[in-house]
Amino acid sequence: METEAFKSLMTSLVRDDDSRLSPGDVSTALALVINRYNADRPRQLTQDVEVGEAMVLQTPDQWTNKRSSILTIEAPIGRNPPSYVTEDYFYVYDLPDSDVELRLLAGVVGVGELVRVCYTASHTAPLTFDEDDCEALACLGAAILCDQVAALYGHDSDVSVQADSVQHNDKGRTFAARARDYRARYESKFGKPTSTNAASAVARIPSPSRTGMRNR
CATH class of the missing domain: 2.40.30 (Elongation Factor Tu (Ef-tu); domain 3)
Known part of the structure; x- marks a missing residue:
């Protein structure tokens, strides 16, 4: 999938009607998705x-x-x-x-x-993503972005007047719940929780007798 098309898919899942996300936020989320995909399915x-x-x-x-x-x-x-x-x-x-x-x-x-x-x-862009994985990967990207939006609304509620605070809290909870749902979709596809730190490469342990030699 082309990079801009994949970014559009991520943001359409987020439904950021108040335009809280910047293009830089979306690019950062994509970079995190690529890094995770390299760990789970290079x-x-x-x-x-x-x-x-x-x-x-x-x-x-x-x-x-x-x-x-x-x-x-x-x-x-x-x-x-x-x-x-x-x-x-x-x-x-x-x-x-x-x-x-x-x-x-x-x-x-x-x-x-x-x-x-x-x-x-390594994957370096959505162009190398497996077509069957694109939906789940977009869900992971949307989860990352929803977490960011939820945090922004949470911060706003701390500094806003009380009347606005309730509304911001509600929106924050909505995006947090949306993030959990999208993350669960990714985990269902790949069978790996995103809360753990996956290794960046497949590792093979070398024989102790072969110092300096290793398979990765």
Whole structure:
């Protein structure tokens, strides 16, 4: 979905008739939605890459250091059924300055050969959202925005005269309830509560005997 269309979907769910939200609020909510989606359902891409010297793999085009992880490596390519390298024979190696290398152990394939890497990659805009997930993601964005509107009305009631305070409190409760409903819709779709801090990447625990080597 195009970014502006997705933003419009979020704001239409909020029903901010008093125009309390700014364009910056909507952009911030979208950024939070993208971050959450990357934690819950990152992209899964496949690319054929070459094995270089020292069994270092060419990094896939959409790989993001510290966020992407290797799912599978097919080698050699094209067997029926496919032949996959076991997890004990590939790893992500940390380099200085937050860089990484993807490496195979010697003997898996030869230098210069191609292997097929399936890996996770980050969403950066609604354009990469799965179409079936867009409604739930818009609900999460709307929940974030409704929470903001509820907080604004709550603040207004603290500084307004008593006659206006009741009205602001009612609106604040309405938006807070709306936020809970939209958040529940997201959680129903993904089966994960949004109140917990999800990891930013899928993690695999390395063998204690292989210092400096890890899969993510």
